[in-house]
Amino acid sequence: SQQNENGYFYTFCHSLLCERIRLVVTSCAVFLLILVVFVGVSLKYCVLQLHPAILFILLFGALTLLAYVEALHYVVVAVEKWDMKTLANDYPRAYRAYQYVDTPEKVKKFLVGRQFFTIFVVFLISDITSFPNMPANFAGMPSILVTILVKTGLPGVALVLTFGQLISQIYVEEYTLPFLNFYGTQFCIRLSLFAEWIGICNFSWLLFHIDSRVLCRKVRRMQRTIDSKKHLTNDNLVASAVESTKSDLTIDGEPLSPTELNRGPDFDNGIPDEKLTLFDYAKYLWSSAATLGSVIVVFIGIIKKTYVLPVPVVAAFIIAFFALTMLFYLEGLMIAIVATQYWDPETFREFYPRAYAVHKLVNQPENVKRFIIGRQFCTVLTNFLLAQIFTFASYTNPGWPKVIFFIVIQSGLVGVLLTLAFAQLQPELLAAEYPLRFLNMIPCYYIVWISLIFDALGVGHCAWAVYYSTHNLCCKSLTNAGINDKLDSNKDKPKIVRVTSAEILALTLPSELQASSKV
Numbered sequence: 001s002q003q004n005e006n007g008y009f010y011t012f013c014h015s016l017l018c019e020r021i022r023l024v025v026t027s028c029a030v031f032l033l034i035l036v037v038f039v040g041v042s043l044k045y046c047v048l049q050l051h052p053a054i055l056f057i058l059l060f061g062a063l064t065l066l067a068y069v070e071a072l073h074y075v076v077v078a079v080e081k082w083d084m085k086t087l088a089n090d091y092p093r094a095y096r097a098y099q100y101v102d103t104p105e106k107v108k109k110f111l112v113g114r115q116f117f118t119i120f121v122v123f124l125i126s127d128i129t130s131f132p133n134m135p136a137n138f139a140g141m142p143s144i145l146v147t148i149l150v151k152t153g154l155p156g157v158a159l160v161l162t163f164g165q166l167i168s169q170i171y172v173e174e175y176t177l178p179f180l181n182f183y184g185t186q187f188c189i190r191l192s193l194f195a196e197w198i199g200i201c202n203f204s205w206l207l208f209h210i211d212s213r214v215l216c217r218k219v220r221r222m223q224r225t226i227d228s229k230k231h232l233t234n235d236n237l238v239a240s241a242v243e244s245t246k247s248d249l250t251i252d253g254e255p256l257s258p259t260e261l262n263r264g265p266d267f268d269n270g271i272p273d274e275k276l277t278l279f280d281y282a283k284y285l286w287s288s289a290a291t292l293g294s295v296i297v298v299f300i301g302i303i304k305k306t307y308v309l310p311v312p313v314v315a316a317f318i319i320a321f322f323a324l325t326m327l328f329y330l331e332g333l334m335i336a337i338v339a340t341q342y343w344d345p346e347t348f349r350e351f352y353p354r355a356y357a358v359h360k361l362v363n364q365p366e367n368v369k370r371f372i373i374g375r376q377f378c379t380v381l382t383n384f385l386l387a388q389i390f391t392f393a394s395y396t397n398p399g400w401p402k403v404i405f406f407i408v409i410q411s412g413l414v415g416v417l418l419t420l421a422f423a424q425l426q427p428e429l430l431a432a433e434y435p436l437r438f439l440n441m442i443p444c445y446y447i448v449w450i451s452l453i454f455d456a457l458g459v460g461h462c463a464w465a466v467y468y469s470t471h472n473l474c475c476k477s478l479t480n481a482g483i484n485d486k487l488d489s490n491k492d493k494p495k496i497v498r499v500t501s502a503e504i505l506a507l508t509l510p511s512e513l514q515a516s517s518k519v
Contacts, residue, residue: 022458023465030162030462033155037129040155045131047308047393048124059128062121063164068188069114069121071168074372075180076101076110076189077338077432087177094180100189108432111335112201113192115424116416119383122160123412126387129156132308147310153384158462161380166463169372199283203291204425206284208433211426216434219503291421294414301392301409309388320389323382324423329447330379332427336435336444337362337371348436348504355439358448367452373460374451383419390415436503 040046041055048055079098088095101110130153136143138150148154172179179185195201276284301307302316309316340359349356362371391412397405407413431438438444454460 023461026458026461027465030158033149033158034162036150036155037159040131040134040150041128045134046128047130047132047391048127055128059125062125062128063160065117065188066121066125066160066164067168068184069118069192070165070376071172071179072114072185072188072192073111073118073334074169074172074338075176075185076107077335078176078341079180080104080107091177091181093183093186094177097180097186097189100186100193104432106193108429109196110189110192111428111432112204112425113195113197114188115331115428116195116201116420117192119420119424120413120416122380122383123387123391123416125156125160125164126153126384127391127412129153129159130308130384130388131155132310132393151310153388157377157380157384160384161377161460162463162466165376165380166373166460167466169376170369170463170467173369173372199287200290201420201425202283202287204421204429206288207421207426208429211430212433216437219434219437291417294417297392297409297414298390298418301395301414302389304392304395306392306395307389308391308393309385316389319385323385323389324419326378326447327382327386327419327423328427329441329443330375330382330451331424332431332438333358333444333447334372334375335428335431336438337368339432339435340439341368351504352436352440354442354445355436358439358445361445361448361452370455371448371451373463374453374455375448377454377459378447378451386415386419386423387412390418434503 041059042052044052044055046055048058050058080101080103082098084095084098084102101107131150134146134150136146138146141149168179302313302320305313305316307316309319311319337358340355341363343359345356345359345363362368392409392414395409400408427438
């Protein structure tokens with residue numbers, strides 16, 4: 001009988017009735033929390049003390065920018081290896097935007113610049129939607145409930161998760177090219193590339209290069225070997241090594257995608273020369289100084305207990321450590337999963353078993369969308385917790401000009417730079433360059449499961465409700481124009497491909513070939 005009861009419970013949890021209950025309950029909860037945001041901002045209970053009209057303008061502008069950069073997070077990585085020339089007539093703006101990020105190096109630069117705006121915007125929204133000044137008996141609730149549900153920034157999490165991130169990400173997974181064809185995508189891409197160009201994130205590049213040289217030396221040597229050989233088919237040593245393996249890996253000299261076929265062997269992949277200019281050194285110097293200085297300010301601010309989150313100092317340090325660690329894996333997983341989504345998992349099953357398990361788990365029907373939703377909830381929650389700890393609203397001004405002191409200390413900028421360097425850009429760059437090795441790390445599989453569990457709890461169901469209620473309306477004009485078939489991104493996306501990956505070859509080729517690439 002117990003087995004039958006478990007069977008009934010499992011059947012109910014996966015039934016349409018349960019799904020509708022979760023949809024209604026979570027949607028009501030989200031809109032109630034958003035109402036709290038509007039009330040709190042209107043009454044100036046928030047951390048950022050400005051006129052409510054200015055606060056609302058900042059809030060809506062920040063949400064719009066966040067929606068763009070979050071969707072481009074998926075798009076840019078997904079289309080980098082697509083043959084966009086064949087789609088230029090149907091999606092002209094998408095093709096022009098794609099040309100800014102059509103190489104792996106350009107993609108990494110975009111990810112760097114984009115992430116700065118993402119974390120800065122989230123911290124800004126946190127300052128607007130966290131209400132430490134709200135009365136302890138707000139709406140007649142017990143003080144502990146006000147602290148947990150309101151003062152920790154949970155209403156802002158619901159707003160950002162639903163309208164700033166999930167809706168755009170759900171749409172873009174379904175309609176990748178139409179989104180890239182939107183007005184404003186080129187502006188956001190160029191803005192992100194500009195942020196990377198001025199060097200605000202160069203300390204992250206420094207960490208990435210250190211990690212690559214220390215942890216991925218074999219893969220780097222193998223990549224140099226691949227780059228130095230124009231035709232791998234004629235290399236008997238490589239061919240024999242591949243034949244000797246038990247995997248289905250094949251190296252036939254074909255490019256990874258139709259785009260690479262069109263590029264040809266003389267295509268400029270955007271990778272800069274090893275020689276650095278004085279401007280490059282200046283960017284590394286000021287970015288490193290700013291980031292390391294931010295670390296010092298954050299430690300002092302936490303020790304002085306000038307942060308916003310109402311917890312003891314020891315708890316603040318513990319929460320910050322675990323939130324940064326969690327965010328590290330969440331950010332890298334998004335890049336690694338999207339980058340390997342169309343790879344044949346059998347080519348790396350033997351050499352990266354944990355990566356294979358993650359790939360099989362995520363690529364089950366609808367699991368990519370579910371992972372995006374659950375992961376995004378965890379990402380927003382950790383970002384808001386970090387913003388509450390790294391924003392020092394009550395920090396005493398030691399005599400600095402008020403504007404500079406507010407921007408540098410009280411706005412949370414120091415927390416942005418710390419989080420950006422250690423928990424967001426570093427894993428994204430590593431995952432973009434070494435996706436299999438990142439997916440093969442032990443925590444990745446469990447964090448994917450955590451993300452799927454949060455989605456099952458319904459944290460993103462309000463976004464699904466908005467998606468389903470607006471889907472036909474948003475796509476109606478395109479459908480009436482007779483091009484709805486072209487909106488089916490599954491027809492535009494590539495098929496499963498077998499890849500010539502340095503990460504795989506580094507584990508399969510004999511030591512003689514690997515040694516030949518050493519400098």
